[in-house]
Amino acid sequence: MKTPVKIAVTGAAGQISYSLLFRLASGELLGPDQPMIFHLLETPQALALGALNGVVMELNDCAYPLLHKIVATDDPEVAFKDVDYAFLIGASPRKPGMERKDLLAINAQIFSVQGQALSKVASRDVKVLVTGNPANTNALIAISNAPDLRPENFSAMMMLDHKRATFQLADKCGVLSNDIKNIIIWGNHSAGQYPDLHHAKVKGQDALSLVEWDWFVDKFIPTVQQRGAVVIQAVGRSSAASAANAALNLMRNWVFGTDEGNWISMAVPSDGSYGIEKDLVYSFPVEIKNGEISIVQGLEISDFSREKMRKSEAELKEEREAVKHLL
Ligand code: NAD
Ligand code: LMR
Numbered sequence: 001m002k003t004p005v006k007i008a009v010t011g012a013a014g015q016i017s018y019s020l021l022f023r024l025a026s027g028e029l030l031g032p033d034q035p036m037i038f039h040l041l042e043t044p045q046a047l048a049l050g051a052l053n054g055v056v057m058e059l060n061d062c063a064y065p066l067l068h069k070i071v072a073t074d075d076p077e078v079a080f081k082d083v084d085y086a087f088l089i090g091a092s093p094r095k096p097g098m099e100r101k102d103l104l105a106i107n108a109q110i111f112s113v114q115g116q117a118l119s120k121v122a123s124r125d126v127k128v129l130v131t132g133n134p135a136n137t138n139a140l141i142a143i144s145n146a147p148d149l150r151p152e153n154f155s156a157m158m159m160l161d162h163k164r165a166t167f168q169l170a171d172k173c174g175v176l177s178n179d180i181k182n183i184i185i186w187g188n189h190s191a192g193q194y195p196d197l198h199h200a201k202v203k204g205q206d207a208l209s210l211v212e213w214d215w216f217v218d219k220f221i222p223t224v225q226q227r228g229a230v231v232i233q234a235v236g237r238s239s240a241a242s243a244a245n246a247a248l249n250l251m252r253n254w255v256f257g258t259d260e261g262n263w264i265s266m267a268v269p270s271d272g273s274y275g276i277e278k279d280l281v282y283s284f285p286v287e288i289k290n291g292e293i294s295i296v297q298g299l300e301i302s303d304f305s306r307e308k309m310r311k312s313e314a315e316l317k318e319e320r321e322a323v324k325h326l327l
Pocket of ligand 1: 043046091135
């Protein structure tokens with residue numbers, strides 16, 4: 001029997017976590033022979049109301065053989081103690097009419113506290129996936145507050161955008177999502193992100209040779225950019241099951257590596273690739289091997305793409321400026 005790994009999930013009584021925790025416990029992340037211990041973090045209010053306890057009871061009632069123990073707490077230093085994986089989900093979601101950056105004033109502080117706690121007590125190899133919005137800038141805050149971890153320990157979630165884009169292209173071309181490769185989401189998890197098809201393939205053919213340019217510009221890009229807001233309009237709350245699915249899938253890629261010849265989009269600290277300012281948490285196409293993330297190099301960037309990539313970079317700089325007191 002393998003030694004259990006420790007997985008922290010914040011916002012554990014929230015709706016994304018409710019779609020994530022049961023899938024994690026069933027072994028979907030690490031396989032059927034890897035036991036785990038959950039460290040669930042919530043606010044003192046959620047603990048007092050019994051909301052987290054309800055989730056713990058339901059997890060126990062599944063009698064998952066791989067779930068060896070659950071620690072439920074409102075103390076980040078308890079939640080992150082020695083953890084190998086951390087899903088930072090706990091944060092307020094936006095409401096209809098808001099942009100994700102409007103959440104900075106409410107959520108930013110959470111990520112400075114949690115960055116400090118991770119730095120102090122987590123495993124030095126911890127993989128931290130920030131989902132709480134605005135995810136890129138929250139990840140930047142966490143990194144800045146975690147001097148004893150490497151920036152590479154952190155990423156922000158763009159996998160939902162990547163999957164949204166994959167579905168839109170597959171649907172348009174009448175193929176399955178597995179037939180699509182090398183989509184890129186550049187930049188920020190916001191309406192300013194740039195979903196790029198210049199390098200995408202559909203069953204090995206160039207995507208842009210199969211779809212009209214007008215569809216790409218006027219339909220595909222805005223649909224992917226606005227999908228989160230459209231879901232909120234439709235159901236009155238932000239995406240949950242699809243977000244949990246993306247978080248699980250991203251972490252699996254991080255642990256086991258990306259498929260040969262098919263990169264993923266991941267917001268990581270920029271190393272200056274493609275002229276993007278160093279250290280901004282910006283989404284690039286990445287490949288992962290043995291847990292090491294590398295930004296795909298040498299892609300040709302058209303003037304059209306360059307302008308959109310710069311715009312998203314500028315938005316991230318603005319967000320950074322708004323939280324500079326926390327960096
Ligand atoms: P939710 O309101 O259902 O759950 C959030 C939970 O976080 C609540 O239970 C709350 O008590 C808890 N929480 C708040 N502050 C906390 C703290 N300091 N420590 C621990 N827990 C805390 O929200 P949700 O729908 O689960 O969404 C969570 C976040 O994820 C939101 O910010 C949302 O915008 C974001 N999100 C991001 C993506 C993405 O692709 N990056 C996708 C969907 C949602
Ligand atoms: C999403 O993309 O669905 C999430 O970021 C939630 C939101 O506010 O759009």
